[in-house]
Amino acid sequence: MFCFQCEQTAGCSGCTGKSGVCGKSAVNARLQDELTGALIGLARVCAANPKTDRTDRLILEGLFTTVTNVNFNDDTLLDMIKRVREEKASIVPGCAGCMARCGNTDDYEMSFIWEAQEDIRSLKSLILFGIRGMAAYAYHALVLGYTNKRVNEFFYKALYVLAEDWSMEDLLPVVMEVGEMNLECMELLDLANTQTFGTPVPTEVSMTVEKGPFIVITGHDLLDLKLLLEQTEGKGIHIYTHGEMLPAHAYPELKKYPHLKGNFGTAWQNQQKEFANLPAPILYTTNCLMPVKESYADRVFTTEVVSYPEMVHIGKEKDFSAVIEKALELGGFKENREFTGINGGKTLLTGFGHETVLGAADQVVEAVKSGAIRHFFLVGGCDGARPGRSYYTDFVKLAPKDTVILTLACGKYRFNDLDLGTIGALPRLMDMGQCNDAYSAIKVAIALAEAFECSVNELPLSMILSWYEQKAVCILLTLLHLGIQNIKLGPTLPAFVSKNVLELLVDHYKIAPIKTPEEDLKEILGEA
Ligand code: SF4
Ligand code: SF3
Incomplete structure (x- = not known):
């Protein structure tokens, strides 16, 4: 395998061998490359053929899936690769049977990038990793019903460029365009979040976990939190945010739920310690998911593009019953538990x-x-x-x-x-x-x-x-x-x-x- 997309990459140069520092296996890494190559092929097809909203969604979903600490599941990656290839075939049905194959729309072989001259590899990596991150934001906006045509179009352009034999001078402007389009993308998500959940207001958040059944929800997806709050209303279950979900407490349409109680734990890299034997289920809505330890493997639930082998995945229907049942079964703490941040503080302000x-x-x-x-x-x-x-x-x-x-x-x-x-x-x-x-x-x-x-x-x-x-x-x-x-x-x-x-x-x-x-x-x- 070869992967160097995140900061903890082995030896500050690249993860190779059987698995990455994040726990991603060589097979998983190969499938993520295959998926990216298929997305590039799809984008090249769309350069000359009409795409649909479904194509846009697939591009976002595929890129988001390959972000660090999102998806460790070979089966869901295989399924996604299949869906991307089917989408391509539906756009250009004649391509598969063509007798004069041009190869222009084939899946791209990612080793061409990883083995390219180092400056070309560097600029193409900046483009690819940039649009992976940006796809996560576009996806969060999309689930709230917000899209931006220019942003969507740019994903195709950037993917297209990755397969081109361009010079540094040609690639640099595209690198900068990632930044420009990501600004529009973050603006879109800000609009989606504030129009859906209201304007954030300064809010003090407790780190004490009250006695009784509770659910910890982590990641960035505010809609998942909203749906979970609705489904747990009146059931005697408290909800605690974790990691990047903390700012949710500030949104009026989320903070209005009295059972959204506080925040549990700190940042993602402490999860294996913080979740060990936790008497509550944990719902992952995005990164950062770490390899699951046995001490809490029976209480990990994933949704959206997050997936981990053998963990229960909540699908598009968003029925959180299994999470709710687990919370009731585990029962939470017997007494209120006071937790603190890493410097000993008991409350957080967001x-x-x-x-x-x-x-x-x-x-x-x-x-x-x-x-x-x-x-x-x-x-x-x-x-x-x-x-x-x-x-x-x-x-x-x-x-x-x-x-x-x-x-x-x-x-x-x-x-x-x-x-x-x-x-x-x-x-x-x-x-x-x-x-x-x-x-x-x-x-x-x-x-x-x-x-x-x-x-x-x-x-x-x-x-x-x-x-x-x-x-x-x-x-x-x-x-x-x-x-x-x-x-x-x-x-x-x-x-x-x-x-x-x-x-x-x-x-x-x-x-x-x-x-x-x-x-x-x-x-x-x-x-x-
Ligand atoms: Fe290594 Fe995982 Fe980071 Fe890739 S994402 S560089 S495999 S630690
Ligand atoms: Fe953190 Fe994973 Fe990036 Fe949204 S949760 S910031 S690292």
Whole structure:
């Protein structure tokens, strides 16, 4: 196998051999390549033939399926490959029997990319991994009934390009276009989420699990949470969010359910420890799913594109009865259990989306002008297991009292239970939501730049990002597309960024790897 799409890739260069660091088997990796190759073939067919909504959905579903920690199930991958091939055959029924085969619409062989010259491989990887992450966002919007034609069209274009023999100069603009289209895609998801569930409001979330039956729901899919809340209403079952589901507490149409009680656990990489012998079922709606341990294997449920061999999968009909029965059977804790975040805090605060932060724009601008706020840091992104990630906790702890920390995605669990106090009426630590709510951070940055009549790069704002999987790739490309400079990225740089491509990023965008919190803070605040 060969896979180097995530931050924990073996030896910071690539997972090879029998399985990846994430637990993905060589067979699974080969099937994911086969699926991607089939999607490229489908996209090439659609370049000259009419596609349908079903084709669009399949493209999104297929790409999302190959995101890290989503699908470990060979059977569902085989089924998906079959569906993609059937779709292609239905669009060009004559192709299979053609006597003068041109090969233009065949499934693509992914080793052509993995074995290409390193800069070409690097740029094609940025495109592929970027659209994988972006497909997850487009899929979440789609299940809520929201689509964007330009975004959908772009998936076909990007997949098409992957099979082309293009130069670096030709591929680079497509890499940047991933960033541009992902901005539209995140905007679409923001619209879908806020129109369906209301505008997030600042909300305090308890980490205590009350006695009695409960269900833990993890991942990013807010619709699944809504459906679960409806189906558990009046049944004496409490619902707790986990990981990237935490920001759900801030949406009026979700927080109105009194049995949505709080948040259990921290970020994904701690799940094998946190879920061991948990007296409750866990429902996975997206990544990050880790290889399931025996101590909780009888209580893992998956839905949507997430799948793991032998775990119960809740299909499209969204009947959560099996999860509900499991919750009642396990019964939960006998007494209330007080849990804490990794720094010992007992509550978390979330719900600082763009509407809330910009609602306080006057206060924010005033605080900056008066010197009460010296600097903003966006510290966030994907979490992971590497020990170097304690950088982010230390950075936030060391950030001076006249600075504000904006955060998002699961990387925030490194510090979101800290009480950093307030500046005036504003909390110093504001959780903007899930990774896709990077859209909120961008909106806030652009609005502040307008208020101060300067560019985003001239604002007293620095981005200190952590990355792990492919959603972080598309977000990073969006920030670069917007011309944002001086991003600090860690804990390590992506293995798929070649030396020349990195040089280009450093030259144009002054992107830099994180050093130590002390050094980076000094440099940013001009105290070096
Ligand atoms: Fe390795 Fe990451 Fe690929 Fe898993 S997803 S096989 S850990 S590079
Ligand atoms: Fe985390 Fe997996 Fe990426 Fe949406 S849950 S951020 S790593």
